[in-house]
Amino acid sequence: MELEKFSYDNKIVKYFAVASIIFGIVGMLVGLTAAIQLFYPIFNFDLAYTTFGRIRPLHTNAIIFAFVGNAMFAGVYYSMQRLLKARMFNDLLSWTHFWGWQLIILAAAITLPLGLTSGKEYAELEWPIDIAIALIWVVFGINMIGTILKRRERHMYVAIWFYIATFVTVAVLHIVNSFAIPVELFKSYSWYAGVQDALVQWWYGHNAVAFFLTTPFLGIMYYFLPKAANRPVYSYRLSIIHFWSLIFIYIWAGPHHLLYTSLPDWAQSLGVAFSIMLIAPSWGGMLNGLLTLRGAWDRVREDPVLKFMVVAVTAYGMATLEGPLLSLKNVNAIAHFTDWIVAHVHIGGLGWNGFLIFGMLYWLWPKMWGTKIHSVKMANTHFWLGTLGIIIYALPLYVAGVVQSLMWKQFNPEGFLEYKNFLETVVQILPMYMLRAVGGTLYIVGVFYMVVNLIKTASQGSFVNNEDAEAPALEKKVITGGHWHSVLERKPVLFTVLALVAILIGGIFELIPTFLIKSNVPTIEAVKPYTPLELHGRDIYIREGCVNCHSQMIRPFRSETERYGEYSKAGEFVYDHPFLWGSKRNGPDLHRIGGKYPDSWHYYHMLDPGAVSSGSIMPSYPWLFEDVIDLDKTAGKINALRTIGVPYQDRYEEIANEDLGRQAQKIADNLKEQDGIEVAKEAEIVAMIAYLQRLGTDIKASK
């Protein structure tokens, strides 16, 4: 048959790969800064833009969407063209995808330090950027499906399936979770409230890990690992089972992020059951990767690419065993809200994603520049720096997590909390935080080794933008019959639809009943919408990223009700757009902070936490005392919230500022009375105090 001549687009692969490296370094340095802030709060610089609450989402977004995201696209664009024996569908789409994605990253890098955030973890970006993400994602999807349609290889290799599932699922997750009512250009309220918002958010959050950090990289593993080992995957049969069971089961497991919270019990149990089931496909995938190296283990000793990949796949196996174990309620009771979780995600991030990316880059560079790697020795040094970095990062955090958790739960013989002051438990683990920063530094130094190595490799070779290739065209003959699964692999559109159905089922059965069945969120008569001043205060709380360190979710444990007060009820959050339960306690829970301290305590504490609680690691918020709230925005906020179901009376927005003024005046008077503090009643700190003093008081009043 006649061979068709065409070329592979290597230039787009290079651009995505370089972008991944650049943003990877930025994201890691930001992460290191945040890590240092936890034991040297002075590195918050008393500046709004650099406080931990704003820096932490910048770190997570940069790593997930810029470092890992760009690397994913590089890997997908390289492998897909070759597996399908076709150039990418359309060069213009490829470049729209590339530049659009970088612009989104730029927008994130600007808006997050400015405090423009939706307050939902890993979905912090505000609505205009969310829309841009959706559009660029569709561009990527069209480009991908288009390439599949014009392929010269009849069957789709399993890596392609993982790419399709990634595209479909991320689109669904992102759109559903991002529903919000805009207030202004960079401010919106989540469409969902309280328990429902929490469920949607963690259905998203969990599956963002699954379908952004896992499935595309499993595809990459299934392509690049056989390439690097120069032998086919251990079992292609296993990979088929791996794919379908993974995408079907993963989507159900989200609620394990909400164990012991106010989420209905049935949803929690569902999350636990499916999380345990996830061990099977995850380990199937890991073993398939590792066993691919059967008979080639001698090469792992010498080849840095294989070294990186072996550790990556091992880290995947460790993280995917640990995840289900963390979903057991008794383990979760200890681990949740602690550094154990931070260690867990970094085994995944640094180990699985990071090392697979490094392995891929060390393999791609010599290939695309038509040369050999500049220095195998440097690559090996990188490997060891990285591996040690991961260990020194994670181990101290495991210790810190367990130690702190046990301290939280420790009662003395008299039946009181042994460590009544939360800060005691923080001070105890600060040395672990320092070690963690050392581990992170080693990891970053390793990356710099890679950068030098890759630059030198590139300079000794020559890059081919369009790599020539030839392959016979796909025969147009109609093949009927064959087994249904082989038919499926010939029909990409049908395949995509089926993958979509597989991932939708889990989401539908978790989300809809929560919205549908009223008894899932019992209403509490005493719970009222926030006052206008409290609303302003809550928006400041969201802007400053307080949720990154403070939970608002008291779990029904004696150790928690003793420390914080009555455990949190689902009905208390019905007006919380978005929910602010948090996922990590660097500081104490705040759900019942209202009324616990006088207004003046909060005033001094926000001004200089260290002066009020000696040794506190919380940053100061001096700007809250100078900046004033914008009264013109009150009406817009009220209207937006009313649209999504908060029962503010008709035309309340017209008089809202009068109520606001009265409440603010009262707090200003309180402050003067309590400690002779003079403060403008429009100052942001007043709104913040109003919100903090309101927290959790609704059901106290009803007692």
Add this chain to the structure above:
Amino acid sequence: MFKYYFEQVNNVEVWPIISLIIFITFFIGLLVWVVKVDKKYIQDMSNLPVEEDAENNKNQFDYV
């Protein structure tokens, strides 16, 4: 929101059962297929990533 639409669906409770059956059938079918599938097809598929190396640039990554 959703609830206004779904409250009107009749026999909402049969849907979980239907989907359970669909999925069990799908996975059993998948297992049967995977066990019975043509060996040559499996071999062809697993060789897809490595075959281009075999053709043109065999030793490129053999840089050690």
